[in-house]
């Protein structure tokens with residue numbers, strides 16, 4: 589129970605990585621605000637946490653909306669009295685090149701995968717300052733370091749998210765607020781539902797040196813580590829959890 593007494597908010601916690609992160613933080617004793625654009629999905633995650641004896645509550649919040657983010661934190665503070673951990677996780681992963689991506693679609697992914705991190709971080713900081721510190725964690729991705737073909741919007745958004753992680757970390761260091769990113773490789777979640785079967789196996793064989801399937805729990809375990817005092821000297825980092833993909837130029 590390394591997070592007993594802590595209060596955590598996880599965005600996009602109604603599915604995939606966010607759900608797994610919320611469940612894991614709760615299993616370590618944190619009270620978890622399960623935030624998602626879908627109330628039904630958020631409630632499912634809360635039921636899962638309840639069934640394991642943890643404490644959580646569902647919240648509807650669109651991470652692209654400034655007012656909704658502010659309202660989310662107000663509600664969590666009202667319910668539990670403070671916020672110690674913010675996990676900015678909600679995001680999408682569209683494909684497209686400079687030729688095939690419309691400006692509207694580019695703006696959409698920048699808003700969801702990058703501006704959301706600006707908004708979440710900006711509005712949680714007053715609560716963390718009041719508590720004497722906190723931990724902000726962002727789901728970035730290896731494309732935050734280098735793009736691959738046909739992912740222009742996603743790669744730009746994640747690169748911006750990585751840069752935001754470093755800037756927030758530096759600006760808030762004296763306030764004892766740490767900010768880090770987790771950069772997952774390929775994990776089977778609804779986000780990746782288009783890549784299955786033989787095509788998926790081939791993709792992993794080509795790009796991922798380790799012969800394994802990265803699980804959402806692998807990301808959640810890293811999130812717990814970054815949220816705890818075990819990581820008290822770590823800030824401004826992108827922790828890559830990808831079976832060796834990003835380390836390797838050609839494979």
Ligand SMILES: NC(=O)c1ccc[n+]([C@@H]2O[C@H](COP(=O)([O-])OP(=O)(O)OC[C@H]3O[C@@H](n4cnc5c(N)ncnc54)[C@H](O)[C@@H]3O)[C@@H](O)[C@H]2O)c1
Pocket residue numbers: 599600601602603604605606623624625626629649650651652677678679680681700701727728729730771772773774775776777778779780
């Ligand atoms: N799955 C992977 O392989 C992988 C790899 C690298 C990075 N990521 C990143 O991890 C994060 C989570 O991805 P996932 O695979 O769990 O995806 P997912 O589609 O399973 O879950 C995303 C969740 O975000 C929610 N959401 C979507 N738009 C929202 C909005 N505007 N406001 C609030 N919530 C919203 C969805 O309802 C959903 O519950 C994303 O930022 C994604 O880019 C995923």
